[in-house]
Amino acid sequence: MQMGSFVYHTLFIDGITYLCATDNALDTITPSAFLKNMKYNKNQDDTPISTLRSQVTDVKNIMSQNIDEILESENRLSIFTDRTNDLQTTAKESQNTRKALRRMWRKHFRKIIIITAVILLSIIIILLSTNVIPT
Template sequence: MATPSSPSRGSILYALVARGAVILTEHSGVSGNSSVVAVGLLQKVPQDDSFRASWVAGQHIFHILSGGGLTYLCMADESLGKRLPFTFLADIQQHFEGRYAAVAGGAVAYEMNTEFAPTLRDRMHFFNTDPRADTLSRVRGEVVELKNVMVDNIEKVLGRGERLELLVEKTDTMGSQAFAFKRQARALRQQMWWQSARMSVIIAALVLLGAYAIVCAVCNWRFQC
């Protein structure tokens, strides 16, 4: 594999960006057969828009992140763990797509190497040496962890098909009941309004009849008082 001399916490030693098995750019900080192993791993990466994986090779781990038809791979010391390497890959993805998203789909092997390999080198140096990289990794890791938890919860819910169907059925039933209740309430209000109107008419008629009777009692029916 490789024979690096790295800090005790471990380092990112090799990185590349590829489309399928076609390497568009790469940079290695060590000597060895990292590129050969990487090409073999690229052939195992499924061509979908969301894939994360890690493969152990001796004392090193190859980490892979894919998205948008491109694959971002790095090799790091096993002691470095996974959080920092995947943060590095996400950082490289952001830099690369910002510059080559429109042309990467038709690029030939190593077409971006002259321009982008220095970026790989500089970002590897940053993540290997700058303390701010660990802070960035921790913050991004918390966001990714939250996203994974949310996706996991959704998948668990989606796995309960019967309960979801029952929930939808209950929701539809509740919706129908709510509509029926509104219709009944509207009809009841109209009925009460008509009853109130009829009662008002009856009361008014009684008042008029009472007034007429009083007038007739005081004056004769010919209104000759």
């Protein structure tokens, strides 16, 4: 097949189409030999393509491991964030409880002081009125 100034040669084997483009329409032997040679080399392990495939597979495995580690880190960070929020809530509740206890203590302390003052004043008035304490 010819398009423009290039001639395209194809070889279809096992569902894979091999394509070669040449600029010489008269030479049909060299591209065919090149395509057959490519088919022959596809099963060898020392080809640049197999090396590249191996490297891509290695990179893919490393990336999968990194993604798994990121997901685990995100999960741990989420747990840590939840615990921090729980601690903050507990601290605020504790602070509010302390404030409420102080207010209650102050109210009771005032009542005790007022009752004590009233009792002492009553005792002094009774003692003065009975002449136990001379006026």
